[in-house]
Structures are given as structure tokens and as C-alpha cells.
Amino acid sequence: MEIVTTIRHEVLTLPAARLGPDNPLPALRPLDEMHRIEDRDKKDLPRDMARQIGHAPLHSLLPVAVRDGYDRDRAPRSLDALVIENDRLRATVLPALGGRIASLVHKPTGRELLYVNPVFQPANFALNGAWFSGGIEWNIGATGHTTLSCSPLHAARVPAPDGGEMLRLWEWERLRDLPFQVDLWLPDGSDFLHVGVRIRNPHERPTPTYWWSNIAVPEECRVLAPAEEAYLPHCLNGVGGAPIGYEQRLRRVPVPEYDGADRTYPPNSTYAADYFYEVPERRRRWIAALDADGRGLVQTSTDTLRGRKLFVWGRGPGGRSWQQWLTEPGTGGYCEIQAGLARTQLEHVSLEPESEVSWLEAYGPFEAPRDGEWGAVLGEAETRLEGVLPRADVDAAYTAWLPYADTEPGERLAAGSGWGALEVLRAGWKLPGTPFEENTLGEEQQPWLRLLRAGAFPEPPDSRPPGGTLVARHWRDMLETAPATGLTEYHLGVAQWHGGDRAQAVRSWERGLAQDGPSWPVLRCLAVADREERHPERAADRYVLAFDDLCREAGETGDGTAGEWTAVVAALGREAVEALLAVGRTADARSVWERLAPATRERGRFRLIEAGLLLAEGRQTEARAVFDAGFEVADLREGDEVIGRLWARLTDEPLPERYDFRMRATP
Structure with a gap:
């Protein structure tokens, strides 16, 4: 046939x-x-x-x-x-x-x-x-x-x-x-x-x-x-x-x-x-x-x-x-x-x-x-x-x-990630039909491969931001027995936090502050912990310190020398502004905002943050002008009504259709 x-x-x-x-x-x-x-x-x-x-x-x-x-900048591209x-x-x-x-x-x-x-x-x-x-x-x-x-x-x-x-x-x-x-x-x-x-x-x-x-x-x-x-x-x-x-x-x-x-x-x-x-x-x-x-x-x-x-x-x-x-x-x-x-x-x-x-x-x-x-x-x-x-x-x-x-x-015909290969190497599993081969290991897996084979977590090359953290119990156990460096304590704290041991995570991050190297990664983690434990003022203080340290690390303009620095400055800056506004520290929030890269400030999410910052500063007309000029929050979450809530603080007018993403009836 x-x-x-x-x-x-x-x-x-x-x-x-x-x-x-x-x-x-x-x-x-x-x-x-x-x-x-x-x-x-x-x-x-x-x-x-x-x-x-x-x-x-x-x-x-x-x-x-x-x-x-x-x-949301669509252009002809190949898939x-x-x-x-x-x-x-x-x-x-x-x-x-x-x-x-x-x-x-x-x-x-x-x-x-x-x-x-x-x-x-x-x-x-x-x-x-x-x-x-x-x-x-x-x-x-x-x-x-x-x-x-x-x-x-x-x-x-x-x-x-x-x-x-x-x-x-x-x-x-x-x-x-x-x-x-x-x-x-x-x-x-x-x-x-x-x-x-x-x-x-x-x-x-x-x-x-x-x-x-x-x-x-x-x-x-x-x-x-x-x-x-x-x-x-x-x-x-x-x-x-x-x-x-x-x-x-x-x-x-x-x-x-x-x-x-x-x-x-x-x-x-x-x-x-x-x-x-x-x-x-x-x-x-x-x-x-x-x-x-x-x-x-x-x-x-x-x-x-x-x-x-x-x-x-x-x-x-x-x-x-x-x-x-x-x-x-x-x-x-x-x-x-x-x-x-x-x-x-x-x-x-x-x-x-x-x-x-x-x-x-x-x-x-x-x-x-x-x-x-x-x-x-x-x-x-x-x-x-x-x-x-x-x-x-x-x-x-x-x-x-x-x-x-x-x-x-x-x-x-196509290659996926190397995470499966890392897990198979660690555990020695046999998975017929779905080979996760060693040649698929990439740059993201290399520090964890070093931890697996040498028992120590390496420092990132060229003072780059720390990569992702593995949080499963077996990786957490390896981090706990690895030599204590600032980066190891950072990753260990993230794994402990994920495992529900928040107090131990905070202790690991605090130990990380005493080690050599940049402090912003652990300061940011401690700031999140403070927000989760309802200490908003202390969280705001730590966000300021973290952002200052990051800007020194990445370059005072906030642009940095690579896309990954731009991304981390934008991500930490967004969190810092939101935390500072939550406790009414508008001047500090403005200081963070001014150090973001111009291209970052033009993104729709940051235009929305700017409108909130202007409103907090009492500059209602300027905040309304941000809406009138128009923006698109590319990463607006399904069901998130943040745009409508901010609009309601600005005016009693109906929410413009371009900003109306409400997924439910309103009384």
C-alpha cells in the first residue's frame, strides 16, 4: 500500500x-x-x-x-x-x-x-x-x-x-x-x-x-x-x-x-x-x-x-x-x-x-x-x-x-529547551520515545550543570544579571550544601521561598547581603518579602536601595550595555514605582521613573504607570493627557481592571472603548 x-x-x-x-x-x-x-x-x-x-x-x-x-508593533516576520x-x-x-x-x-x-x-x-x-x-x-x-x-x-x-x-x-x-x-x-x-x-x-x-x-x-x-x-x-x-x-x-x-x-x-x-x-x-x-x-x-x-x-x-x-x-x-x-x-x-x-x-x-x-x-x-x-x-x-x-x-x-525537525536533558542527567531516567539529549543543554542550564557536577554554583560571566532559579527539592538540597556565595544564597532563598519556608528564605537573602557582589538581586527579594508580610514602608526602602544598586551596576542611564540589563532595569523600576506610590512617596517614585530608559517610558505599561504617578503628584490634567494621547498596555492581564480604576479616579466620564477590557457586568 x-x-x-x-x-x-x-x-x-x-x-x-x-x-x-x-x-x-x-x-x-x-x-x-x-x-x-x-x-x-x-x-x-x-x-x-x-x-x-x-x-x-x-x-x-x-x-x-x-x-x-x-x-504590539506588528511587522511582517517569518515563523x-x-x-x-x-x-x-x-x-x-x-x-x-x-x-x-x-x-x-x-x-x-x-x-x-x-x-x-x-x-x-x-x-x-x-x-x-x-x-x-x-x-x-x-x-x-x-x-x-x-x-x-x-x-x-x-x-x-x-x-x-x-x-x-x-x-x-x-x-x-x-x-x-x-x-x-x-x-x-x-x-x-x-x-x-x-x-x-x-x-x-x-x-x-x-x-x-x-x-x-x-x-x-x-x-x-x-x-x-x-x-x-x-x-x-x-x-x-x-x-x-x-x-x-x-x-x-x-x-x-x-x-x-x-x-x-x-x-x-x-x-x-x-x-x-x-x-x-x-x-x-x-x-x-x-x-x-x-x-x-x-x-x-x-x-x-x-x-x-x-x-x-x-x-x-x-x-x-x-x-x-x-x-x-x-x-x-x-x-x-x-x-x-x-x-x-x-x-x-x-x-x-x-x-x-x-x-x-x-x-x-x-x-x-x-x-x-x-x-x-x-x-x-x-x-x-x-x-x-x-x-x-x-x-x-x-x-x-x-x-x-x-x-x-x-x-x-x-x-x-525542531529543538526545544535543555531543561529535560538537565533533569534526565540528574536522575538517570530512561524515557523511551522522548529523548532529552545532552546536546540540547544550552546557556541557561550551564550554571546548574556545574552545580550538579562540581557542587558549586558559578558566578555569571561579565557581571551579568543572575539567571533563572531552579526550585525543586533536589536542587534546593544541592544549593544548601554548595559553598556560600552571594549568588548561591540568592538562588537558595528563591527555592526556599517557593517551598513555603519564607523565614529561612529571608535569612538566606540577608546572608547574601553580607557577601561580595551586587546587592540588588537580594534587596529586591527582601522587598517582595516585606510587601507580602505587610511591611510596605520597609519594602519601599529596600526597593530604593535595590534600584540604586542596579543602576550603578547597569550604568547610570538605565540603558545598560545589553538587552538583559534594559529588561531588568525596567522590571525592577516598575515594581519600585508601584511600591513607592503605595506608601505615598511620590518624590522617590519620580526619581526612579526619571532613571528609566526613554524607550522603556514610552511602552504602554509605563505610560499607564506615568498616569498614576502624575495623579499621585496632583497633576490631574497631565494624567488625563496621557489617556487622551493614547497608549496600549501590551501585557494587560485578562480580567485586570487597572485601567478602568485609574480612569475612574480621573473623571466621571464613561471609560473610552479603546480602554474597556472589562470581562464582567458592573452594577
């Missing part, structure tokens, strides 16, 4: 913003966890769901860096892509951007099955910041968009069960220290892209695990899923009980109609919302989005991937603003249909020691009548799905794929 599946390189050129440098300061502040519920709601939930909602929530981003260096194709489907994958499937085309009809973003525009939606919309993304780690959203994955050719080729993507997820893989397979003549996923826990302890596959589709559709009820995070004080997905209650609501509208049509929602469908235990797992002609995309899977969800932006001004923010004005909107390991994204499942979890997904074109009585619509859709892709065939495909999951990759 002739195999027609091919995998090839391609270069996409599209308007794209720059990612820029990561934030060089360790993420010591607690994670801004929006997706949680109150304990009183748990008593009415299924027992396993209630247990998993309370299981090991993520409290810190460490050791992952915050990605906030991107901008490397891998295309896997047979005679029926063409999938375009972005290995350097989390392995995102950017496009899935059904070749016989020429139909694009996904929402394809015509631009690359990062925004602050991932757990660690930079994320972009469109296509199919693989979310692993913890509640939210993965920290790998804009990071490279390893990619290679691998033999497929039918004798053809699969495209394997794999990487080391650092929040939970878990390796995972995604195998893309197009069986010959199939209208369905098969996706085999495996997450492994090589540790000797159970590890909390999270996975959701998120599929962006045009929002002018009806979403079908085999459920009569859904779990809806909602607002208690919103106008008219308007549902939103970012509050602290969880309600079970009927499907399809709720609060006077059929919510399976995304345009019927005013505000952003998450609908987690309650799929009955023995019912087939699937979800589809169909346009007015009853055509669209269906996703189905083996039963391990049990959850299904619809996310809508809503037709309100905030949802519209966010959609325009993520793409080009005038582009059609989108919603997301999703599939996960648990019922909701509030849950983490436990992966037992030295075990793994795996499943198979299938994506393809689908046609069915979408309008009408819900039960009849679902019945017809399930009959048609069984006709084009029987449930038994999905199970059989999974069984056929699983032995190939351990097959060693062939030709390497």
Missing part, C-alpha cells in the same frame, strides 16, 4: 509582534489564581470532582519566568512551521510556539476547520504571560494556558502504526516537572487527524497533572456536546446574574438554555463564560462546532479525556475589545471548544509515581443538522459521528498507536 502522508518544513510570513526578553526577576509573588471556588459549593459536587478541585493548586510560577517583554499532510487533511504546526496547530484544512472541500489568526500577537493570558489566539493548543501544567504557549518544543519524525510517518512533539513541563509528548498522525485516506498524547511521571511521588486541548473556531456557530447540564463559574453581584468565568462560585446549569437564552450559540452570551459540560459516564466523548449550514469541526477521543468545555468571549464591550486586541480589527470573532482530563479546569488529577496517562484524540470535518430540539440534535449528530468515525475505531487507533509511543524519534 502506498503511504501518502508527508511531513515538511514551511515558513509562514505574517504580521507578528516581537516576543522580546523574559522578565529577569524571579516570580516571587503568589500566582494570580482566578479559577477557584468557595468551599460551600463543593458539598454539592461529585466526590471526585470536589477532591480534585482542592488537589495541589499551583501557588507559584517558579521556576518559570514571566514573559512580558513583547510589544517556522511543520506541515503534516495526506490526501484529505493538511495540518500546519508551529513547533517554536508550543506546538500549536495553526491551521487544519480539509483538502477535498478546501475548508479551514479552525479559527486561524491572521497575525501573531502575544497577550497576557498564559500562566506566565505571553499567549496568542487561534488554532489548537496543548495546555499542560496547571489551571490556565500553559507556560509553553510561546516556547519551542522538540519535534521529529516517528514511524506511524500504518507504516507512514507521525510528527512527534515533546518537552519537559517545568511547573510540575513532567515530560509529555504529542504525536500527530494522519492515517492514509482518513478525514481525521489523530493525536496521541502521553504524560509521564518519572518521580517516586504522586504528581498533580492537568491537560486541556483548546480548539479555536469561528464564534458564529452552534456548539454541540453530549450533555444536559454544565458547570458554570459565575458572578454573584453581576447585573442580572450575568455569567462570567472569573469569580468564586460554581453553579450547575441546564444545557442548552440558561438564563433565558440558548448558550450553545456563542453570540447569545453577553459576557465571557466557561461552560464545562457534564458528559454522562458511559457516553462517547466529543464536541463539535457547526456553522449555519451545519458544517464545521468535531473533536472526539478515547474516554480518558473526559471533560468538554465551551468558552465564549461574549458580545459585551470587554469581549469585543479583547478579540480585537488579539488579532486585526474587522476580523471575525472566535470561541473555543475544549477537551480535558477532568470535568473542569478547576481540577488537577493525581498521576501516580512512575506511571503515565495517555489517550487518543481525533479532529476532522463534520456535518449534521445543528438547529432544533436539543435531544434530537444530539441524537442525529452522534449517529452521524458514528458513521464517519466509529467509537470503536478511535479505541482501536489508540491501541495501535500506543506501542509506537516508545519508538525513538528519527530525523529531528
